Amino acid sequence: MAKVPMQFRLNGSDRAAFADPADNLLTVLRRGLNEFGPKYGCGQGTCGTCSVLIDGELHLACLTLAAACEGASIETVSGMADGPNLHPLQNAFMEHFAAQCGFCTPGMLIAAKALLDRNPNPSREEVIDAIAGNICRCTGYEPIIQAILSAARVSPAQRRS
Amino acid sequence: MPLGLRVAQSLSEAAGILAADPRARLLSGGTLVMRDVNEGRLTEGTLLRITDPAFRQMQVSGNRIELGAGVTMAAVLANRELGFLHAPARAVGGPAIRNMATIGGNLFAETPYGDFTVALLALDAQVMVLAGYGSARAVPLEEFLAGRARGEARLVAGVQFNRPQNPADFRFVKVSRVKPKGLSVLSIAAHLPGSASRIGPARVAYGAMAPMPIRARGVERALEGKALDAAGIAAARAVALEGVSPATDAIATDWYRREVLPVHLARLLGERG
Numbered sequence: 387m388a389k390v391p392m393q394f395r396l397n398g399s400d401r402a403a404f405a406d407p408a409d410n411l412l413t414v415l416r417r418g419l420n421e422f423g424p425k426y427g428c429g430q431g432t433c434g435t436c437s438v439l440i441d442g443e444l445h446l447a448c449l450t451l452a453a454a455c456e457g458a459s460i461e462t463v464s465g466m467a468d469g470p471n472l473h474p475l476q477n478a479f480m481e482h483f484a485a486q487c488g489f490c491t492p493g494m495l496i497a498a499k500a501l502l503d504r505n506p507n508p509s510r511e512e513v514i515d516a517i518a519g520n521i522c523r524c525t526g527y528e529p530i531i532q533a534i535l536s537a538a539r540v541s542p543a544q545r546r547s
Numbered sequence: 548m549p550l551g552l553r554v555a556q557s558l559s560e561a562a563g564i565l566a567a568d569p570r571a572r573l574l575s576g577g578t579l580v581m582r583d584v585n586e587g588r589l590t591e592g593t594l595l596r597i598t599d600p601a602f603r604q605m606q607v608s609g610n611r612i613e614l615g616a617g618v619t620m621a622a623v624l625a626n627r628e629l630g631f632l633h634a635p636a637r638a639v640g641g642p643a644i645r646n647m648a649t650i651g652g653n654l655f656a657e658t659p660y661g662d663f664t665v666a667l668l669a670l671d672a673q674v675m676v677l678a679g680y681g682s683a684r685a686v687p688l689e690e691f692l693a694g695r696a697r698g699e700a701r702l703v704a705g706v707q708f709n710r711p712q713n714p715a716d717f718r719f720v721k722v723s724r725v726k727p728k729g730l731s732v733l734s735i736a737a738h739l740p741g742s743a744s745r746i747g748p749a750r751v752a753y754g755a756m757a758p759m760p761i762r763a764r765g766v767e768r769a770l771e772g773k774a775l776d777a778a779g780i781a782a783a784r785a786v787a788l789e790g791v792s793p794a795t796d797a798i799a800t801d802w803y804r805r806e807v808l809p810v811h812l813a814r815l816l817g818e819r820g
Contacts, residue, residue: 390552406549406550407549407594408549408552410581410584410585429582429586430585430586431578431582431640431643431644437643443621444642444646445643446644446647448581448585449576449577449578449581449582449585449647450577450581450647451552451577451594451596453552453596454596497641497642497643500642514727515642516642517641518641518642518728519642519644520641
């Protein structure tokens with residue numbers, strides 16, 4: 387089966403890859419481009435650890451047909467920090483002990499970023515709904531919720547998009 | 548032979564490809580088909596993508612609402628004109644799934660998924676079906692689901708239904724053990740036109756109470772022409788289990804589903820309209 391050539395922006399850089407026709411985006415990111423931020427968890431849309439932003443919208447990379455991402459702008463957890471300066475969400479996750487084993491963290495951070503990008507001042511209920519598609523088996527969620535609420539209190543000027 | 552991919556620029560081209568290739572599978576939002584690919588249940592044949600903008604179009608301004616099969620749950624939630632459908636759209640997955648999952652895909656979701664279809668069933672929706680090149684044919688949703696049960700493969704272009712005269716006429720509840728995102732123990736949608744003192748032609752539908760979403764005809768008969776008072780609700784509750792055949796799965800036993808359905812039905816009917 388012929389490979390499908392594709393180009394898209396990944397965390398602000400132009401990237402090109404060859405994909406099998408039915409490859410999901412996660413496979414192309416991890417195996418094709420060595421972008422190991424998003425993780426493979428369940429492969430069925432339950433766990434959320436493969437979450438990425440596609441043109442600013444939260445998607446699950448494991449359920450996204452890679453070929454449909456031609457020309458798209460994709461953001462992963464690896465693009466959140468600005469060089470040595472972590473994103474306020476990443477700092478807040480550290481300060482609130484919101485990561486334990488860390489497997490859910492790439493998806494949690496991206497789901498939280500998707501929320502704060504469109505709603506900079508969310509309520510606790512809105513935070514809970516925003517991470518409803520992301521499973522964490524370590525923290526019991528409360529530290530994650532507190533971290534996101536605390537990052538939201540950082541002024542928008544300090545919070546780079 | 549691994550999976551191939553074809554891209555159709557128009558709905559009629561897609562219908563032609565599906566008619567000619569029995570192993571072609573339409574991929575809409577990907578939440579069902581890509582899962583089958585990831586789990587190795589779908590390893591051969593052709594995936595088909597549709598880029599036709601008509602697939603994602605919404606016509607929501609008038610009394611007759613038309614939603615393309617490729618319209619996502621997030622698009623429904625972003626539309627204020629569709630406020631009465633926000634509860635069933637929010638019942639589908641988490642935010643990422645709602646950005647991907649489509650109305651057309653939901654019509655093919657297996658129990659206990661497919662909560663949005665339950666809402667469409669209570670709205671007497673028509674499914675616009677393409678069986679080959681040519682124009683779409685309107686099929687009542689109930690008939691469409693019966694065809695799906697027989698394994699008929701058809702391309703869904705969209706759905707159409709009338710807007711409830713009063714948004715409060717339409718009610719929906721999804722019962723799940725995990726909140727805010729969990730699989731359905733059951734879901735109930737009810738369209739109760741008329742007034743609280745005299746209900747018009749009622750439509751009530753259940754999800755996860757049978758292999759497919761079903762109409763609760765006994766409840767509909769019990770409600771029609773009656774008042775939505777304690778006696779009316781009790782009469783509906785008494786026939787709540789007519790026609791149900793729920794499964795036992797990882798979420799609930801069939802016994803549990805039968806036990807709690809009348810309770811949730813009575814609560815939904817008792818909500819202030």
